[in-house]
Amino acid sequence: MLAAFEIGKRSLLTQQRGLDVTGNNIANVNTPGYTRQEALLKSTDPFLNRGTLIGTGVMSDRIRAYREQFLDKEMRSTIARNSGFEADEKLIQRIETALKEPSDNGIDSAMDSFFKAVEELNSKPDDLARRMNFTAQAQNLAQTFNGVGEELSSLRAQTYQLVDANVQQMNRLLGDIAEMNKAIITVRSNNNDASATYLDKQSQMLEELSKFGDVQISRDENGVADVTMNGTMVVSNINASTISLAQDVNGTTGEVTAKLTIKDRQGNVLGNYTPQTGELASSLKHFNTTLDDRDSSGGFSIWKHIDTLADAFATKVNALAQTGYGLSDTGATPPGRTIFTVPASGTVTARSIAINPALISDPSLVPTSSAANEPGNNDVLRAIGQLVNDAAFVNGQTARSYYALGLTKVANLGADASNGKNVTKLTKDQILTQREAMTGVNIDEEAVNMIKFQRAFEAAARVISTSSEMLQTIVNLGK
Amino acid sequence: MRLTTTSMFSQYATNVNEISSRQARNQIRVFTGKNMVNLGDDPNAVTNIQTFSESISKSENYKRNIQEALDEQSASEGALQGISNSLDEIRQLGVESLQIANQDKLPVLGEKLRKFLTSLVDGANHQYNGVYVFSGTKTTAASLTPTGAETQKLPFEIVQETPTASNPSGLRVTFKGNNDERSVNTGAHATERVSSTAEDAFGTGGTEMFTNVIALYNKLMYKQDGTPRTDNGDFATKADRDNIAGLVKHVTDSYETLNAEIGKLGARTQRFDAMNSQIDEDILRMKEFRSREEDTDVAQAIMEMQKDDLAMSYALKVGSKIMSQSLLDFLR
Numbered sequence: 020m021l022a023a024f025e026i027g028k029r030s031l032l033t034q035q036r037g038l039d040v041t042g043n044n045i046a047n048v049n050t051p052g053y054t055r056q057e058a059l060l061k062s063t064d065p066f067l068n069r070g071t072l073i074g075t076g077v078m079s080d081r082i083r084a085y086r087e088q089f090l091d092k093e094m095r096s097t098i099a100r101n102s103g104f105e106a107d108e109k110l111i112q113r114i115e116t117a118l119k120e121p122s123d124n125g126i127d128s129a130m131d132s133f134f135k136a137v138e139e140l141n142s143k144p145d146d147l148a149r150r151m152n153f154t155a156q157a158q159n160l161a162q163t164f165n166g167v168g169e170e171l172s173s174l175r176a177q178t179y180q181l182v183d184a185n186v187q188q189m190n191r192l193l194g195d196i197a198e199m200n201k202a203i204i205t206v207r208s209n210n211n212d213a214s215a216t217y218l219d220k221q222s223q224m225l226e227e228l229s230k231f232g233d234v235q236i237s238r239d240e241n242g243v244a245d246v247t248m249n250g251t252m253v254v255s256n257i258n259a260s261t262i263s264l265a266q267d268v269n270g271t272t273g274e275v276t277a278k279l280t281i282k283d284r285q286g287n288v289l290g291n292y293t294p295q296t297g298e299l300a301s302s303l304k305h306f307n308t309t310l311d312d313r314d315s316s317g318g319f320s321i322w323k324h325i326d327t328l329a330d331a332f333a334t335k336v337n338a339l340a341q342t343g344y345g346l347s348d349t350g351a352t353p354p355g356r357t358i359f360t361v362p363a364s365g366t367v368t369a370r371s372i373a374i375n376p377a378l379i380s381d382p383s384l385v386p387t388s389s390a391a392n393e394p395g396n397n398d399v400l401r402a403i404g405q406l407v408n409d410a411a412f413v414n415g416q417t418a419r420s421y422y423a424l425g426l427t428k429v430a431n432l433g434a435d436a437s438n439g440k441n442v443t444k445l446t447k448d449q450i451l452t453q454r455e456a457m458t459g460v461n462i463d464e465e466a467v468n469m470i471k472f473q474r475a476f477e478a479a480a481r482v483i484s485t486s487s488e489m490l491q492t493i494v495n496l497g498k
Numbered sequence: 499m500r501l502t503t504t505s506m507f508s509q510y511a512t513n514v515n516e517i518s519s520r521q522a523r524n525q526i527r528v529f530t531g532k533n534m535v536n537l538g539d540d541p542n543a544v545t546n547i548q549t550f551s552e553s554i555s556k557s558e559n560y561k562r563n564i565q566e567a568l569d570e571q572s573a574s575e576g577a578l579q580g581i582s583n584s585l586d587e588i589r590q591l592g593v594e595s596l597q598i599a600n601q602d603k604l605p606v607l608g609e610k611l612r613k614f615l616t617s618l619v620d621g622a623n624h625q626y627n628g629v630y631v632f633s634g635t636k637t638t639a640a641s642l643t644p645t646g647a648e649t650q651k652l653p654f655e656i657v658q659e660t661p662t663a664s665n666p667s668g669l670r671v672t673f674k675g676n677n678d679e680r681s682v683n684t685g686a687h688a689t690e691r692v693s694s695t696a697e698d699a700f701g702t703g704g705t706e707m708f709t710n711v712i713a714l715y716n717k718l719m720y721k722q723d724g725t726p727r728t729d730n731g732d733f734a735t736k737a738d739r740d741n742i743a744g745l746v747k748h749v750t751d752s753y754e755t756l757n758a759e760i761g762k763l764g765a766r767t768q769r770f771d772a773m774n775s776q777i778d779e780d781i782l783r784m785k786e787f788r789s790r791e792e793d794t795d796v797a798q799a800i801m802e803m804q805k806d807d808l809a810m811s812y813a814l815k816v817g818s819k820i821m822s823q824s825l826l827d828f829l830r
Contacts, residue, residue: 048503048504049503049504055502108538111537111538112536115536115537115538120537121532121534121537121544121547127548127551127552131551131552131555134555134556134559135555135558135559138559138560138562138563138682138683139562141563141682141683142562142563142566142567142682142692143566143627143628143629145628145629145637145638146628346640388635390635390678392636392641393634393635393636393641393676393678394635394636394637394638394640394641395629395633395634395635395636395637395638395641395680395693396635396678396680397680397681397682401681401682401683401689404559404683405683405686405687407552407556408556408686408687417552419548419552420548420549420552422548423544423545423548423549423552424545426537426544426545426548427541427544427545427548429537429538430537430538430539430540430541430544431538431541432538433536433537433538433541434538434539434540434541435538436538437536437538448508448509448512451505451508452505452509455502455504455505455508456499456500456501456502456505457500459500459502459503459504459505460502460503460504461500461501461502461503462503462824462825462826463824463825466824466825466826466829467825470829
């Protein structure tokens with residue numbers, strides 16, 4: 020008779036535990052990274068009574084968390100690729116903003132206005148108003164180049180800051196993962212079920228880490244994760260290495276590139292880190308190539324492209340202008356006046372290109388004529404006007420075709436990033452759905468579980484109360 | 499497949515976001531009239547649009563050059579026509595002076611011719627839009643420097659020099675400009691001259707026509723020995739008449755040279771007109787091509803917007819119905 024009390028008590032405790040787990044699942048329905056848990060019930064060992072095995076009730080000795088290692092791995096890899104494409108897309112859009120394309124305020128439009136002013140002046144080279152318009156458009160072109168150059172320079176500086184911020188976040192995460200490993204080891208040694216919660220947090224940290232770069236994870240039987248990057252272990256058990264960012268300056272070209280190294284806790288370099296996917300890979304790639312004005316990697320640099328165009332523009336226009344005479348110039352030799360100033364280095368960049376200030380203050384000095392004292396002579400200016408058709412203006416192309424080529428390359432980078440982002444987002448969503456199907460919480464399901472445990476709890480209580488009544492009846496027999 | 503609350507909500511949010519994002523893009527397309535919101539929307543179109551824009555803009559520049567050239571041609575043609583008329587009058591005066599009835603009136607005819615000479619020079623100094631059209635590349639007053647007996651900063655000037663046996667009046671028309679052509683760009687690597695040089699219009703050195711007229715003037719006003727004719731029966735001799743006939747022939751030659759230049763101007767004007775029409779057609783065609791790449795198909799964009807509006811309202815309706823209910827709503 021007294022065994023029934025024990026069975027009822029066990030059942031009450033077990034159903035209560037089941038309800039606790041259900042409640043925890045419901046409470047975490049919206050918690051990112053949470054995997055649903057289940058109280059595993061099993062019958063307690065029976066006892067032998069006069070040759071018959073009698074059941075002794077129920078117990079819950081373990082809480083199971085629904086975890087799928089393969090999907091976790093796929094998710095990390097997809098997150099890395101998706102974050103990389105997202106970062107690419109954001110940066111390319113910022114480059115488009117810097118270039119002011121597509122719009123009527125970019126370099127193409129400024130070049131167009133410059134050549135238009137050249138042709139207008141060609142029709143009447145002695146007209147001061149047209150000369151002023153020419154100098155204004157030349158200045159506008161130079162300032163548009165300057166603006167784009169400054170924007171790209173600033174974007175590069177911001178990209179470096181982003182790399183730095185990414186590295187700091189990665190280092191924080193590496194430290195946190197090592198700490199989490201420590202916590203998992205501790206709770207496991209105490210045989211505590213709370214490790215499921217720590218594993219959830221650890222998985223979330225690993226996914227957060229994957230946003231920045233590709234990482235390889237290996238876990239032991241307790242769930243302790245070792246993290247490897249580029250073949251170098253960065254988290255080993257409870258020890259974390261750090262990633263270090265430094266600028267590498269080429270002594271010959273002056274090219275500045277960013278370099279990542281992995282260091283142990285003592286500061287010893289364990290290896291270089293070159294992420295292939297992820298946000299950090301994207302930022303690093305754009306800092307070292309797309310936005311590198313002195314890029315020597317052979318990749319496409321929009322800043323270098325614009326600088327090359329600015330240099331070709333100044334060089335070609337100046338070469339012709341130096342053979343010309345202004346309205347008031349005399350003598351058998353041209354004054355050698357340029358339209359754009361040339362810095363001491365001899366190389367003009369988008370940031371440094373500027374109109375010859377003498378032309379602004381006195382537009383009559385604009386060299387248009389091939390002979391002195393011939394205001395109607397536009398030989399030099401006509402040649403400048405024909406530069407728009409010069410198929411060898413820069414790198415075997417016309418100025419505007421070369422610029423269009425740069426825009427197309429940016430457009431292709433943008434399209435690749437956008438397509439890549441969409442595809443990886445789709446993959447990510449699919450993996451998330453698959454993983455959710457296995458590990459996620461369903462409120463309806465939990466409500467059913469709640470009723471199940473509630474009813475079982477009520478029944479167990481009834482067992483106890485019925486047993487009590489029976490016991491009472493037996494006690495009363497003796498009265 | 500097991501569906502969870504999170505996956506249901508996240509799927510729903512993703513879908514609603516996607517519709518919203520499509521709506522936003524279509525709105526931008528309709529508002530701006532441009533199909534491309536970002537360069538990455540269509541990399542191929544970027545190259546095409548840039549190529550068409552470059553061609554359109556170059557053609558527009560050349561068209562403007564041709565239009566300005568046409569205006570100057572028209573002004574030059576008008577000025578040359580005026581000079582031609584005056585020269586024809588001078589030729590008529592020369593022919594009249596050969597008639598027997600006018601043999602004692604040569605100085606009167608000479609005075610009339612002198613006035614025409616002034617109008618010839620005025621015509622040769624014609625300005626269009628502040629430019630001396632027959633002065634070569636020395637188009638402004640500042641570039642014309644008077645020397646010797648010259649006093650004015652004009653391309654052509656009648657100067658009074660010391661009379662000589664060959665030029666008893668001492669009159670001479672000088673030319674301070676040059677005979678360089680002025681040209682403009684009218685196409686890729688193509689230039690067209692827009693000016694008539696003095697030499698083309700007025701003969702050798704740009705002054706031959708004036709020299710011929712002055713020679714005729716001298717013959718009408720002065721006798722063989724260089725003394726001035728008087729109005730009172732100072733009859734022309736046969737030698738005078740032969741000389742005058744020869745000079746009228748020279749003036750006629752100048753007249754023909756001038757008219758030939760007017761003809762050339764007319765031909766050039768026709769060519770410019772043809773080029774203008776061709777460029778107009780090119781611009782129209784290229785704008786059409788660019789429009790296909792660049793501009794929004796408004797009808798299609800609006801239809802897509804309406805489709806998305808419908809999808810959005812159904813998504814919200816269905817969402818509000820499904821998302822708001824769970825088993826918990828039915829438990830008592």
